[in-house]
Amino acid sequence: MYPFPAIPAASRGPGSAGGRKAYFGEERLSTETERERGARTRESTLVARDLRKSYGDFQAVKGVDFEVYRGECFGFLGPNGAGKTSTMKMIYGAAIPTGGELTVAGLDVTRHERDVKRRIGVVPQENNLDDDLEVKENLLVYGRYFDLPKKVILRRAEELLDFVELMDKANAEVEQLSGGMKRRLLIARALINDPEIVVLDEPTTGLDPQARHLVWERLRELANEGKTLILTTHYMEEAARLCDRLVIMEGGRIVTEGSPKRLIEEHVSPQVLEFRGRDGSLGKLHEVVEMEADAVERSGDSLLVYASDADALLEKVRRSGVEVENTVYRQAGLEDVFLRLTGRSLTD
Amino acid sequence: MNAPLRLPSPRGTFRVWQRNMTIFRKYWVSIMFPNFIEPIFYLAALGLGLGAFIQEGGINGGTYVQYIAPGLLASNAMFAASFESTFNTFVKLKIDRIYDAIISTPVNAEDVVAGEYLWAGTRAALYGTGFLAVLAVLGFTLSPEAPLVSSFWALLIPPMLLLIGVMFSVMGTLFTSLIQRIDLYAYYFTLVVTPLFLFSGIFFPVDDFPAPVPQIAWFTPLYHAVNVCRELATGPSPAVLADIAWIVTFTLLLAMLPIHFMRRRLIS
Numbered sequence: 001m002y003p004f005p006a007i008p009a010a011s012r013g014p015g016s017a018g019g020r021k022a023y024f025g026e027e028r029l030s031t032e033t034e035r036e037r038g039a040r041t042r043e044s045t046l047v048a049r050d051l052r053k054s055y056g057d058f059q060a061v062k063g064v065d066f067e068v069y070r071g072e073c074f075g076f077l078g079p080n081g082a083g084k085t086s087t088m089k090m091i092y093g094a095a096i097p098t099g100g101e102l103t104v105a106g107l108d109v110t111r112h113e114r115d116v117k118r119r120i121g122v123v124p125q126e127n128n129l130d131d132d133l134e135v136k137e138n139l140l141v142y143g144r145y146f147d148l149p150k151k152v153i154l155r156r157a158e159e160l161l162d163f164v165e166l167m168d169k170a171n172a173e174v175e176q177l178s179g180g181m182k183r184r185l186l187i188a189r190a191l192i193n194d195p196e197i198v199v200l201d202e203p204t205t206g207l208d209p210q211a212r213h214l215v216w217e218r219l220r221e222l223a224n225e226g227k228t229l230i231l232t233t234h235y236m237e238e239a240a241r242l243c244d245r246l247v248i249m250e251g252g253r254i255v256t257e258g259s260p261k262r263l264i265e266e267h268v269s270p271q272v273l274e275f276r277g278r279d280g281s282l283g284k285l286h287e288v289v290e291m292e293a294d295a296v297e298r299s300g301d302s303l304l305v306y307a308s309d310a311d312a313l314l315e316k317v318r319r320s321g322v323e324v325e326n327t328v329y330r331q332a333g334l335e336d337v338f339l340r341l342t343g344r345s346l347t348d
Numbered sequence: 349m350n351a352p353l354r355l356p357s358p359r360g361t362f363r364v365w366q367r368n369m370t371i372f373r374k375y376w377v378s379i380m381f382p383n384f385i386e387p388i389f390y391l392a393a394l395g396l397g398l399g400a401f402i403q404e405g406g407i408n409g410g411t412y413v414q415y416i417a418p419g420l421l422a423s424n425a426m427f428a429a430s431f432e433s434t435f436n437t438f439v440k441l442k443i444d445r446i447y448d449a450i451i452s453t454p455v456n457a458e459d460v461v462a463g464e465y466l467w468a469g470t471r472a473a474l475y476g477t478g479f480l481a482v483l484a485v486l487g488f489t490l491s492p493e494a495p496l497v498s499s500f501w502a503l504l505i506p507p508m509l510l511l512i513g514v515m516f517s518v519m520g521t522l523f524t525s526l527i528q529r530i531d532l533y534a535y536y537f538t539l540v541v542t543p544l545f546l547f548s549g550i551f552f553p554v555d556d557f558p559a560p561v562p563q564i565a566w567f568t569p570l571y572h573a574v575n576v577c578r579e580l581a582t583g584p585s586p587a588v589l590a591d592i593a594w595i596v597t598f599t600l601l602l603a604m605l606p607i608h609f610m611r612r613r614l615i616s
Contacts, residue, residue: 055616092452095616114454122452128445132371141370145363145453193453 045070045197045228046091050100053086060086062252063100068197073219073229075239075246077334082249084232085125088201091230092122105196118146121190125201127182129174135185136161136170139192146193153192160188164218180211187218198222200231204238216241236334248338255341260334267340268332269294269306273313276302276326288320289313297339304339306332354611356462360455364463365470367450372471383424383475387482390420391496394551407553410494417483417496418581419550421505422512422573424479425472429513430541432468433520434533441524447614457611465517465603472513477506499583508580508592512573515599518606519569525609544570569598 046068053061061083068074076084089095090102093113102109104116130138136157143153161167164184169177177185183203190198203219204212219242223229233239239246240260247257256263264270275285282303286296289305292313297304307313310329317324372379395413407415440446451457480502487496523536547554548570555562565571572591579588 089616093615094448094452114456117452118454124448124452126445128449130367130446130449131444137370141367142449142453144366145360145450145455147359147363147454189449 043070044068045105046074046230047103048087048100049102051087051090051097051102052099053083053090053095054098059252061090064247064249064252064254066247066254066257068228068230069245070196070228071223071226072244073223073231073242075243076230076232076249077234077236077239077246077338078232078249079234081251083252084249085201087249088199088230088232091116091199092120093117118193119196121193121195121198123183123186123190123198123200123203125205127186129182129185129189131174133174134170135166135172135174135177138174138185139189142189143192148193156192156194160191163191163221164188165214178211180207180214183207183211183215184218187215191222195227197228197230200229202232202234204233204235212238236338240334248341250342256337263337264332264334268336269308270332271307271310272330272332272336273305273307273310273317274302274328274330275305275317275324276328277322277324281323284322285317285320285324288317288322292316295340297336299339304336306336306340354456354458354607356458356607357456360459361462361466363455364450364460365466368463368467369470380474380478383478384482386424387417387420387479388486391417391483391486411491414487414494414496416550417487418578419548419574421476421479421483421509421581422570422577423545423548423550425476425509425512426516426541426544426570426573428472428475429468429516430520430537432471433464433517434524434536435530437464437521437524438527438530438533441610441613442530451614457614458607460614461521461607461610462603464521465514468517468520469510469513472516473506473510476509476513480505497581499581501580501584505577505580508573508576511592511595511599512576515569515573515595518599518602521606521610522602525606525613544568549574569595 044067048064048066050063050065051061052059052063064083064087066074076082076087078084086095090097090109091104093109093116096110105119107116107119109116130141133141139157139160140153143156148156161170164187166177166181166185166188169181174182174185187200187203190200200219204215207215216238219229219231223242229242231238231242243260245257245259246263248255248263256267258266275282277285278301282298282301285303286298289296289303293305293307295306297306305313314327314329317327391413394416395411399412399416402412447457447460450460455463480497484495484497484502487494519540520536523533523540527533548565548568549555550570554565554571572594575591576588576595579585579591
């Protein structure tokens, strides 16, 4: 069992990031972080083997294998309908696997439903805060579901409201919160039981850029505190910023797996030229660049050209005289990996 | 595929009940207030208005208002538990998604349903106690020679209302667990709740009707609830035990069904 750690009063003073109190006030005894240890020892905290999920005739997850190491941030990237949410739901007991195995913190999810749920925190895709309760009451009532002692709940609720910067909204009605605040409250709620693993289903979908950055900041802080984070996203940027390792899912299967950096190195050339133009001109352009480019992808009204030497290629395009409306030069990213592997763009 | 029978855990059940109680305590004055007014309307319209046309000594040697008052206690519990387990539960299930949040904690789907049963029973008992107090006070003030509550056994009415509330919560939750749209409750209230209200011996004794009316009534839940309340309000006979046994048996037999269906709705 994961104990409720007593937070020493001395460690709750100022001195942590930005003068705020550290949420997880436990003193670290070794200098090695949870994440480094997890990566070094490859100690798995979640293992899926041939995991499958069907709804009637529809196979949402078609046999996936993955392992999440203790203390890392692990991402599921993919478009809607890829099977990400179904996989998440199997982790936190909202869906029962149709086949295969899934162990969380060493426990089989179907046989030890309650114990698994006791050790994880869940941030769902859709807001399901309790509208009949005020902000802080949401945390207090949620803590009771875990049978935590009242004193512990009260203390954690305060610390968590501070952590997600909602202290001044403690007595507000949930309905009065903005989308970003609600998401932060959901994150705070998921942490009330001090979980080993936090499962986040699209934690920043629908948030404005500012709110998104604030959520990212908090999640990175959690990762640094040694929490294992498992998240789904369809934002490449989010995956690249947060995840130590990720899998790309499509159509219920895992297409590839690795760190964001390695995936980019492995699957795409370092430089990308994006040409935007009319249908006819893009076809001509395709012929021009085909020989020199490492790969060419067509995505909507643009042509993505992957190359090791973008300058030479650009020069060639100029000399060819093909009319191009707009050219963007950039470094290759995860989006390109996705496009290369699935042959389709991630916008849906 | 799922485990066939999932028994609720007492702890989880309590946590769900506690959540509802926390909210109730915030708003109880405004929630309960109409409840104190309602019996006055009923007694004025039916007891004094309609009752004036009914000869004294017409039913069981008492006034008409004495006859209907305890039965209204039972129907009040039915309405309280039915609203709780239909509209309120539907909103928590499908609109606010409260249950989705709860079942990702150690509280399971079966605990949620059992907690709601217990809460609906509690609410029925709280409502009924208010109603009972109004009846007792009003009865003694208006006509001390013919009080509406005339036995100390009436103190057992609130716990009985809890049981009656749980029974109607099981029925309401069963309907809730099967429907997808909130407007379908019109069927439940028109075809189940209203006929029970009218034909369970609250307004006239069904036992005196020719067969098969009393026999049909015996198979319906509110009939027994009315019997229990009437007996306890005026001093019970041993026959009340049969009615209580009927309520307990019916509730236990039906209780697992909504748990099964709700689990299937909450967990895919």
